[in-house]
Amino acid sequence: MNKIFSVYNKLYFHFGPQHWWPVTEKGNFHPTYSGGPKNEKQQLEVCFGSILAQNTSWKNAEKVIVELNKHSLFDVKKIIKIGAKKLAQIIRSSGYHNQKAKKLKNFCDFLLNKYDGKLNLLFKNDIAELRKQLLSVNGIGPETADSIILYAAKKPIFVIDAYAKRIANRLGYKEQRYDELQNLFMENLPNSEKLFNEYHALLVELGKDICKKKPLCGKCPINRYCSYYKSK
DNA sequence: TACCAGGTCCTCG
DNA sequence: CGAGGACATGGT
Numbered sequence: 001m002n003k004i005f006s007v008y009n010k011l012y013f014h015f016g017p018q019h020w021w022p023v024t025e026k027g028n029f030h031p032t033y034s035g036g037p038k039n040e041k042q043q044l045e046v047c048f049g050s051i052l053a054q055n056t057s058w059k060n061a062e063k064v065i066v067e068l069n070k071h072s073l074f075d076v077k078k079i080i081k082i083g084a085k086k087l088a089q090i091i092r093s094s095g096y097h098n099q100k101a102k103k104l105k106n107f108c109d110f111l112l113n114k115y116d117g118k119l120n121l122l123f124k125n126d127i128a129e130l131r132k133q134l135l136s137v138n139g140i141g142p143e144t145a146d147s148i149i150l151y152a153a154k155k156p157i158f159v160i161d162a163y164a165k166r167i168a169n170r171l172g173y174k175e176q177r178y179d180e181l182q183n184l185f186m187e188n189l190p191n192s193e194k195l196f197n198e199y200h201a202l203l204v205e206l207g208k209d210i211c212k213k214k215p216l217c218g219k220c221p222i223n224r225y226c227s228y229y230k231s232k
Numbered sequence: 233t234a235c236c237a238g239g240t241c242c243t244c245g
Numbered sequence: 246c247g248a249g250g251a252c253a254t255g256g257t
């Protein structure tokens with residue numbers, strides 16, 4: 001078994017399944033980890049959430065999900081209709097709220113103009129075309145696009161975020177660019193949406209509490225695979 | 233107080 | 246291309 005796969009098994013054994021992506025169940029305002037989206041409203045939540053979480057703690061993004069639920073704003077046409085300033089105020093606690101208000105509007109404009117406002121039409125594209133389409137939206141970069149593909153469309157692609165990059169580099173891999181890191185993971189794993197979903201979530205769990213900027217290597221379940229740890 | 237958190241865009245060599 | 250700056254709130 002290759003090292004990338006061994007690391008996954010070790011993390012899964014240590015932390016258990018993560019039940020990503022968090023979405024809001026009917027009747028609630030707060031999203032929960034219940035195994036990902038099961039309808040189009042929840043899929044839209046994943047899309048908005050992946051934009052709102054850009055370079056921000058999930059806690060801050062989550063506050064905004066709650067606010068958007070209260071205002072019934074998981075609705076493409078309503079996002080287009082509401083004023084940018086008003087939307088920015090509502091999503092304030094996610095940080096970069098002025099930019100993110102525009103990004104949400106850009107995404108909804110794109111969806112309405114090209115796909116009749118329907119995610120299920122957008123998601124009918126194959127992965128390569130879907131990614132290309134998402135990247136054409138100003139405000140959606142590679143990580144956000146891949147998060148939407150994996151967690152909203154539930155198609156197999158590996159998401160690289162700051163945690164994945166930091167952990168891979170500490171493990172000893174030299175890759176720096178997004179696509180190089182993505183290839184590293186995808187070439188060493190079976191092409192499985194379920195696996196990519198869990199693995200990325202597990203990397204977040206490790207990166208958040210253990211493999212931090214100042215890492216707590218003593219607590220790390222994969223330190224025996226880690227060149228950073230070995231070199232200390 | 234300073235630093236960090238589930239990035240992306242724009243500008244400039 | 247790649248580096249560097251701007252964007253901003255909330256938690257420790």
